[in-house]
Amino acid sequence: MKKRILLTSFDTWLSDQVSNSSDDLLQKVSQVDSIPHDVKFLRLLPVDVMLASSWVIQKISELQPDYIICCGMAASRQRLSVEMGANQGEIFLATGVNLEKLVSGTVATDISSDCGKFVCEGLYYAVLDYLHQYQLTTRCIFVHVPVLNQENLVSILADFLLIIHNLALA
Known part of the structure; x- marks a missing residue:
């Protein structure tokens, strides 16, 4: 049975940014025809915790996905980072x-305990909290995406597709 997976990305937040690598990655994923799952996209979320969270929660309610992969940009990182969780205060x-x-099986992915203290962590916390409060069986992860370039694009995309596959098997 196909798993329904919701993928989210953020818009840019600086006036001189051409793109956000999280959305660049989802753009590439959307062009892959061989994904054997029901993948839905919610791209270019506003870089605002309250707005982004409400958009994602509304989409969760609408789609009732099996899994959610929220993505954000981490310009200082060189590899994909899958976040262990999110903090809000203590x-x-x-x-x-x-x-x-x-x-x-990934080659360019790390597990991280630092979700960044920015809108990424706020969104991740809000989604995890929503899933917990409403006792939903949906599982969520957050993936930070480095700046994509010719050197890392192939391995980053391959790892992300493997993560989607592994998540659907979980």
Whole structure:
């Protein structure tokens, strides 16, 4: 049975930014015909925790996905980073996904405990909290995407597609 997977990305947040690597990656994923899952996209989220969270929660309610992969840009990183969870003050919410198993077989992906203290962490926390409060079986991860270039695009895209595949098998 096909798994329904919601993928999200952010818009740019600086006036001189040409693009956001999280959205660049989802653009590439949208061009792949061989994904054997029901993949839905919510791209170019506003870089605002409240707005982005409400858009994603509304889409979760509408689609009722099996899995959610929220993506954000991490310009200082060189590899994909799958985040263990998100903080809000002293409260930490962890993903319910086995990340070691999830990244098995990847070549350009790390597991991270630093979601960034910006809109990425705010969105991740809001989604995890929503799933927990409403006792939904949907699982969510957050993936930080480095700036994409000719050297890393192939391995980053391959890893991301493998993560989608591994998540659907979880």
